[in-house]
Amino acid sequence: MVSSAALSELTSSLESGRALFLAIHVLGTLTFAYIAWRRLIPLLHAERDCRFDRPFARLGKLAKFWFGQWKHPRYRTAGILHILIFTGFILLVIRSFSLLAGVSENGGVVGVSGTASHLYNVITDYAATVVFLCMLFAIVRRLVFRPARYAVPERYGKARTADAIFLLALIAVLMAADGLFSAAEAAGHLKAGQPAEALAVLSLPWVMQIVLASASLPTLGKLCFASYLVHEVTFYFLLCYRPFGIQFHVETSLFNVYFSKLERGTVKPVRWGMSEGQLDQIKSFGVKTFEDFTWKHMLDFYSCADCGRCSDNCPANAAGRPLSPRFLSIKARDYAFQHYPMFGKAGNGAPLIGSLFSEDQIWSCTTCGACEEECPLLVEYIDKIVDLRRGLIDDGNVPQSLQKPLKALESRGNPYGKMEKKRADWVSAKEFQQTCKVRVLDKNGASTLYFVDSITSYDDRMQSIARSTARVLDHVGENFGILGAAERDSGHEVRRFGEEALFEALRDHNIEAIQASGVKRIVTADPHALNALKHDYKGAPPVEHISQVIARDVKAGLIKFQPVANTNDVYTYHDPCYLGRHNLVYEDPREVLDAIPGLKRVEMSRSRDRSFCCGGGGLMLFYEPKEDERMGVKRVRMAAEAGANVIVTACPFCMANIEDAIKVAGFEGKMTVIDLAELADRQMLRPASPTVATSSLGG
Amino acid sequence: MEILVCARRVPDTSENEIALNSAGNDIERDELVYSINEPDNYAVEEALQIVARVGGSVTVVTVGSEDDEEILRREMAMGASHGVLLSDDAFIGSDGRGIAAILKSFVAKGNYDLILTGVQAEDGAAQVGGMLAAMLDYPFASLVNSIEVLDPKKLKIGREIEGGNREISEIDLPCVLSIQTGINEPRYVGMRGIRAVASVPIPTHGVSDLGIDPSTVGDAGGKVKRVDYFVPVLGKGAEMLSGSREENIDKLVELIAAKGGLN
């Protein structure tokens, strides 16, 4: 056997190319390093962001969302595809590096020998095959099936299908080159009578090896060289090309997930690392130029994969408002690429509003969180919108329709401009007062505060929610009271609309009143108030939503329900954004409904963390958006589609929007909406004689 | 262009309930919230937009007491460069003409190209702007809803007249204009901005600084005095339908049909 000579024929071309390969290694690595460095520059000019705390929690998120691809299956086909590709990548990355480092004896991995090495090779053979097939499938999907969420509406620019397909094709080429190299090498070894790496059956290289079985040694040698070169060049090309487009997420996703936000329902402070007292020293609030974003937000822009899942779930986008979260990220990313080019000076400091973003776009967001819930890369949107709004407020650039309620909040502590002393008028409604006495708390107050908040206190319709809530609390023997005229608006939307200073004033007033009352816990029927008290207020006692209280009391047997009067009614529960998505209370309201005998309940297709926002609360009720169809109207149609004629909700703003939408959609008389507290109040079995029941928390 | 805006602090009409006090001589002022008279706010915004175009600065002045400083600060937070308070015991109880005389003496000390006021305040008199112009012998225009600077000595203005029409005139500077609401969209003034000017000193001028004869202003100097407030006896008024909504609707449909409103 002329084995060594034959073998050297095989490896000679590879040997001759060593210098070339080395040059490509060096050039490719240096180029990538330069590109990565240039991409890092804007982050160095950015605002600070505190993301280095709680490493274990962050590692946990990394395991779940990055490694575990937790969010991907929410869109099944794309999700499975991506999981396969991602897994393949992870497995192959080791092989790629070994390939680049040099060819090992048996074509296996440098440093690992024997069975482990062989097993690894088998696995990676299949991995490459799967990735290759996924690429083909993905290309076909893009070209032929064209999922709607990838489409780019005219106002946002041109479609990027060509670029996407180009990248998919390149990865396919990478896999093919890898496979060809393995196949050629194995075939060559066999031809030369040497032991060869056994390729995995039916894998890509295995198929190629069969095709190459009849090739001559010199040909195989050239194929080895060629495929190695193609692999190397493609590898480095992809490496250097990815940072110029959506595939940058391949590099940044690990960091983006690691550094992602740990808390739900919170809003970032105006400046990290600055106490509130120091804020007066800042010249400019909020984000007005690109450099005002924090480095993590810039990283978000880099990491957006343009998958469109966020916009597909954005209710403002569905309503036809000029907001599409996806394009917020993509446009900002394009801005970064344009103003921080590979060569030359950075062009920075231009105002974003009016050029990159429009005011209407920024005011359109209801902060429902559907986008953040969906994004597989954990890109954050709400904080960015709030920061942009802070900038608008700072410049005095506020729509007239919002100025009145903001001014009223400043002078009267509620957006309606009604007098403080009338905040507790709902308590003195004639019939109500006879059956239920609600105390306004003073120093020797109660253990529980019922925080009513503005809309429920002042709006004629919503006051019924307050009365129902009070009756339920009364029924279970809760020792509770309200703040009355001392209560101010929770300021939840004030903060999220960017008026941080006004929010602080409202919050400080409320905290003082709450602390003066001496209560140990707070109950509210308003999820926005719940979120504010839980996440925006520091030093407030623990707070719960009334649905949680009722659910617990039902389980404890303190509340029993009578059967529904009309058994033909079909009920459906609409998850309020700030109760469900932001505070993870999904089951309690459903348990309450299911505890009512004879109540038929159906689930809308968009429910729980996919619930569709009703239109927004707080100041959003005053904003006049440009839209095609109201979010509430869409939601009401969803309920009708699910076969329901009664919508149950647990938020006064959802109530306001849905009631209105029922009229606008022309469903009056065919559909009704009721609040969970009102429903519980209506169905509650009350003892004939007054007995003392103790609440589940011992009063 | 140096612009002076004369402003006034009034009970906010949308956030208050205006009611007679128990003595019957004034409105119940205990729980009122005050703010700048809305047309005056439009005037300040207009002034700010003009100086943004042609340069200069905006001064806001008011006649009153320390309580009234808050509107000066708010307008300074909005962008006005200076706020001035004209305050003196002798000014208390001035009628519209007295206020105009006080403002006139302040204007005489300065060098303002343009003076703006809101068209009217809560008393609906719509008088101070016109009186001030006459005292200064400046040209005047009321109900102005558009301003264009033609040159440093001339403006082209639009006035709101009947039928939604606009009367376009040329007016020489210096002049006095009273501004109608809707001329622009005033910018928002946030709490942060207000906090930033909370301790800016506001110059205050009294009788001696302005060189006014105290007998021409204040209670003594006024020719017009409000004697009381009252709620007028309704007289005929409307026939109020007081049934249930359904009953009201039935009755109403009957009445409308009788008057030829249904075809």
Place this chain on the structure above:
Amino acid sequence: MPRIFAYVVHKGGIADDSAAELLAAARKIDPTGSVTAVVTGFGPNLDRISESLRASFGEVWKIANQSLDYPNAELIRKALVKVLPSGCFVLIPHDHFGIDLAPGLAVKLNAAFAPDILDADGSMGSNLNVVRQEFGGQLSAHVRCDVLAGVVVTVRPGAFKPAGSNPVVGLVVDKSVDVGPLSAGRRYLETVAAEAGDVDITRHNVLVSIGRGIQEKDNIGIAQELANVLGAAVSCSRPVVDAKWLEKSRQVGSSGKTVKPKVYLACGISGAFQHLAGIKGNPFIVAINKNPKAPIFQVADVGIVDDLLEFLPELTNKIREMQSVSAK
């Protein structure tokens, strides 16, 4: 009793409605005295108006000057100052012209100024007692004016009902020469007509008019539905136009359109006089408002205290029902 002058506003030689109202106000102030009309202008129109005023005014002072062809308040003020005797009473309508002319005139005549009066009582010698409104019509006030040196009064349109009086044959006095040439720092250029909207509210017999109470732009559909079943048009008050919910051509009021319908439904309109000034011809006014103290209830024929957002749709349904019944 000092001499009373009434400044008569005219267009094309025809007296404005305010002339008769000023006369009624003058009679209220001094039931026995004679009232002098003052009219300015130029050419045949001025002659015509001067002639026609002789039937109601004892004396008609006519000031002819080419520069007064268009009623520029700045020039008119200068003219009046030249001819009016000191200590006189001058009545002017409280409209866009009066607001322009009167305050400065009071200063130049060194007279007291009583703006926007609803009633007057001149019987107290050197004092004139008037009634005014404040806070957008929510409260009325008695006001006493020291009129020793005269007074300039602007009269709320519609506050004084023209009374039939004994016909007079008045004297026309030409005061043009006493005035002489006039110039002012404000020069009239042109009048820009309001943009014609898609609907001409002045042509409708029934109007569904909305005010601030409609609360948001999207609710206007409720009013439109009612208008549809009534064959009416939707009109509005000023705040609705300021908020840019409807075009200016829909506004009823002193700075908007003047309408003369048979039936006027004022929904969520408070009743500020600037709005009411645009309603003429004494229509049947229905007021629907949440606030029982809204001034509109003083001028309406029928009033309903209710939430228009709920009331109107039910009213619409009722009318629709009736129409389908009668169609059968």
